[in-house]
Amino acid sequence: MVIMIFVLLLLFGVISSWATDYELMLEDPDIFSPCTEGPPGSIDARQAVNFDDLVVDQEADILRISGNVTVVWDVQPTDRITARLDFLHYNRGSWEPTVISMATQNFCSIMYDKNQYWYRYWTRYITNRHDVEKNCLRGPATVLVHEPFDLMLKLENFRGPLLRGRHKMVVLFNALDERNIPRPNPICLEIRGEPLKLN
Numbered sequence: 509m510v511i512m513i514f515v516l517l518l519l520f521g522v523i524s525s526w527a528t529d530y531e532l533m534l535e536d537p538d539i540f541s542p543c544t545e546g547p548p549g550s551i552d553a554r555q556a557v558n559f560d561d562l563v564v565d566q567e568a569d570i571l572r573i574s575g576n577v578t579v580v581w582d583v584q585p586t587d588r589i590t591a592r593l594d595f596l597h598y599n600r601g602s603w604e605p606t607v608i609s610m611a612t613q614n615f616c617s618i619m620y621d622k623n624q625y626w627y628r629y630w631t632r633y634i635t636n637r638h639d640v641e642k643n644c645l646r647g648p649a650t651v652l653v654h655e656p657f658d659l660m661l662k663l664e665n666f667r668g669p670l671l672r673g674r675h676k677m678v679v680l681f682n683a684l685d686e687r688n689i690p691r692p693n694p695i696c697l698e699i700r701g702e703p704l705k706l707n
């Protein structure tokens with residue numbers, strides 16, 4: 509769930525300075541899907557994060573989120589975490605890239621950056637910030653405690669090409685050791701859905 513929120517926020521962030529409003533219709537009621545073409549050894553969101561203590565109630569286009577998640581991703585405390593997001597469009601039977609993609613070589617260094625959209629929409633609601641700043645998304649027992657917050661399933665002010673049909677976000681987190689060798693268990697997840705134009 510945390511990762512889902514993170515990627516939604518990344519997406520909102522990428523497109524929030526443009527001009528059409530969309531509502532996001534999620535395809536999978538569980539929100540996350542495993543990657544269809546993930547890297548070898550990759551694990552999905554539910555293998556990386558325990559969501560048992562998180563409560564998510566959907567009311568129309570709002571997700572009301574409260575509770576805790578535990579990152580069980582088994583990597584080392586000194587690993588560097590990279591993140592990458594790609595936004596793809598389903599067209600004539602295959603997934604094609606769009607111009608939207610993002611990557612960071614050090615996710616932990618900007619997890620609490622106030623200028624990042626995920627801070628405004630997500631990480632500011634983590635109340636045990638001091639522990640989380642140290643551990644970031646590194647498990648295998650990092651608890652993120654949230655105060656209750658709402659997440660809108662909306663893309664506002666989108667000013668790119670018209671979005672139509674199925675889309676997906678593919679998100680990949682890698683943990684790299686001190687020699688920059690990736691650990692064998694990256695996290696790969698997909699969120700599939702359809703943006704519906706509102707105006």
Ligand SMILES: *[C@@H]1O[C@H](CO)[C@@H](O)[C@H](O)[C@H]1NC(C)=O
Nearest residue numbers: 561562574575576651653654
């Ligand atoms: C979340 O963690 C806090 C601190 O450990 C605890 O007080 C609270 O009961 C937990 N909430 C849930 C829903 O597990």
